[in-house]
Amino acid sequence: MATKLPATDVVVVGLGWAGSILAHELAEEGLNVIGFERGPWRDTAQDFNIASAPDELRYSARQELMLRTRQNTVTMRNNTSQTALPMREWGSFHPGNGTGGAGNHWAGITYRYDPSTFRLKSHLIERYGQQAYNDSNLTLQDWGTDWDEMEPHYAKFEAIAGTSGKAGNIKGEIQEGGNPFEGPRSGEYPNPPLKQPYGPTLFAKTAAEMGYKPYYVPSSLVSRAYTNPLGVTMGPCTYCGFCTNYGCANYSKASAITTILPALIRKPNFIAKTNSEVHRVTLDGSGKRATGVIYTDASGRTWEQPAELVIVAAFILENVRLMLLSGVGTPYDPRTGKGTTGRNYCYQTANNAQLFFKDKNFNPFIGGGAVGMGIDELNNDNFDHSGLGFFGGGSTRVTPIGAAPIGNTPVPPGTPKWGGQWKRAVKEHYLGNMSVGCEASSYAQQGNYLSLDPTYKDPHGYPLLRMTFDFPDNDMRMAQYVTDKIGEIGERMGADQVVKTPRTRPWNNLSYQSSHMTGGFLMGSDPSTSSVNKHLQTWGIPNLFVVGASAAPQNPGFNPTGTVGALAYKAADAIRRLYLKNPGEMIG
């Protein structure tokens, strides 16, 4: 039985990027805010010591920064005819844990979605016709917002994160050296681009010769010392190569712990409750008002924390699970396509071409998650899809994240898996190996969705989240197309061997693909097909905001963190500017 605590103004569930942003913005407003985090307090000074942070076994192999599957996991299956089984070890994706969340171990790649993304369904029908859209068998939706509404919030997030890059489009003017497919930005990136190692440099040179427009991958590993608008200081990236899956010891990688929490935790009206796991949002008898949350603290005691305003920002998986456990919205039904909670679960279609050179040295141990060069001609609807039989595409990049010794033993196909020949091959190919990736779109189809598992439960007795997913035909055709294209670039770069790996079905948990899961609690303008309005306010429960990648109706060929940050600022702006003056539904 939960013990009821004195009420507060705001509870925020999750202290990763989205939750920390909301908590900070609302604490700025003078509200009393309690932030809940199921994992520990993490902080660069204590947790990511330069003398011990670059530990591949601890952080990459043993996944210290990830959620423990013993605490909470998901069950998975490819379609409704199968029985889902729990993931007992993270493979395909890496949910984070602790303050900073997945923002501690992310790569730092900080895209804005392009303008067409926010109205994808309308855009495709306008360009290719209703029939072509129907033939795709996709269940795409518009976001109910647009570029102009999103732009200021992207800019705010980039300023907080110190994003380093080169603009491709400032107020409609295309900028040399930037990504010309970007939407019109209000200004340049806060910091100049990172320096580039040889791999990305060779890629960009070749791509330019082929007529592509290479650009610097926008990076929230900062290129120079930077103090953000909250007064928090970051140090320049050292290209140390212990980046994705690691916490940053140099204060270079933007995360809530390096950009927001040092300022937020000083505020007397903010309290962080760590190692405290929220189980559900409580609703009043009418079901039209959230009254607080139920959580269990580190000692195992369960409490009810009442609040006037409830913000759920607990990563896509837990956002959707909490809504299902709390009875918010109608669970999605894959047979009828009706219902909203769990709808349009999408992933990322990660493709790759690995290049082996005999005569080149890429020094692959130099790198960082967002160090790299990209091209965007193959992304989203940046190329004509007429007659191709698919929609979508991906951002094509060379981003050497650092090739640490346990996980990086590149050998060409056909090499024995062990023994002297394998060792010789590793030695021969380590320095001359690089890869071109294509982080491609994942579009919704009726059978992919999130629901509660009927069998498996967490240690508190609550059902786990069940993921029913496989890549749609559309995305498989897209994967083949873009991988052929990046293979061509690899050939032109002069690789002795190009190993193309387009994503194939069935989706499985055997190797890492991407942590970019989206959907399940969608943003939109129609309450029958979406869960939150464009202010991230839940339809029918105006004091409940659900923020994160769960809001994306489908996933474009971009990493989502920039958009998660922008959505958090968008929600905070609406609450501060509109909701607090007139609490209630902001869109009738």
Added chain:
Amino acid sequence: MNKLLMTLLGGSLALTAATSASAAGSEDGYGISTDYDTVQKGRYIATLGDCAACHTKEGGKPLAGGVALATPFGKLVAPNITPDKATGIGNWNFQQFKSAMTEGKAPVGHLYGAMPYTAYTKVSDEDLRAMWSYLHTVEPVENDIVANQLPFPFNIRMSLIGWNLINFNQGEFKPDPKKSDEWNRGAYIVEGLGHCGTCHTPKNLIGGDKNSQFLKASVLENWTVPDISPDNHKGIGEWSKQDLVDYLRDGKNKFDIASGPMAEEVTNSSQYWTEKDLQAVATYLKEGSDGDHQTTPPEPIASDDNRMQPGGQIYADRCAGCHTPDGKGVEGLFPRLANNSLMRQDDPTSLIRVVLAGSRAGSTDAAPTGPSMPAFGWNMSDEQIANVLTFVRNSWGNAANAVSPSDVAKLRDSMKND
């Protein structure tokens, strides 16, 4: 040393009669003011004086005492100065408070020099009155503190009379008419309320300030307290006024980030000083109180020295990632080592300490980051630490005596007991 001390202690016994404190006395014309401006002023004076540094224990009630000070003579615990009648200063009158502040004479007997009355003696009557009024607005807390936990013979308070004869010049601050008002305000804070010399001035054998070497560096609780005189090599001669203001207000400037006890000072006190007071203190510290501050720096140890070479290699491997290969660091995050007087102090205790045990910078509202230096004591030997520090102390415009492995070993050993 013992002989000298015993002489002093012996001498002091003869003077007992002079020190007996009077009982709570009559109204002395300085009652407690409840006027808002006076109390607010008093709060600010208490902040300038950083009373909380010793009288507020971490996690404890404000000014209820309990912070233990490790002196070379033993342990002293700062008493409860809330207006609680039984265990605080609730039964004192203003005159008693003034005596404690300016003469080191409290109703309990003579105060030890850890209470910086040798500096506070310069505080004006008006400021003392405001502070007195403010202290009566603090929540009274019942917290009985045994302040004097010194071993014999230092626990005999009467021994302090002899101490005073040598170390104490009583009297309110007298402005120097040859100097500007701003300089005089700075002097009033630095020499008086701010009691900077309490830490920054070298101590004589019985713990008194060597006033001829005012602010010329000391060592306390295994920290080097650096020279903050205007000396161009070891002092703050190369810092601009703005650098000093930035440091005191934000805990950082382009040279350094406050850590250790100075981080506490910035956090509790100087980040709240007014701009005018910050400027005044900077003016005073830059000008100093007397003539020439140019000293001829020593020659750096040659780069081919057999300590410098391995030191440079260790620097490249372990330090350069943050402090940068040219030693310039990152402002506000990784302190600059190049051409930095803090690297050139005669006593390298702080440098050894932060390499051995790490250190976390203070954080302020203006600079909330609070970065840290990691500990390397667990994976670097005494010789490696000595060499890398010798390298840092003699590179990029620095020049100072070498650090020896035995210096490191000694501190390593002493910190085991911390």
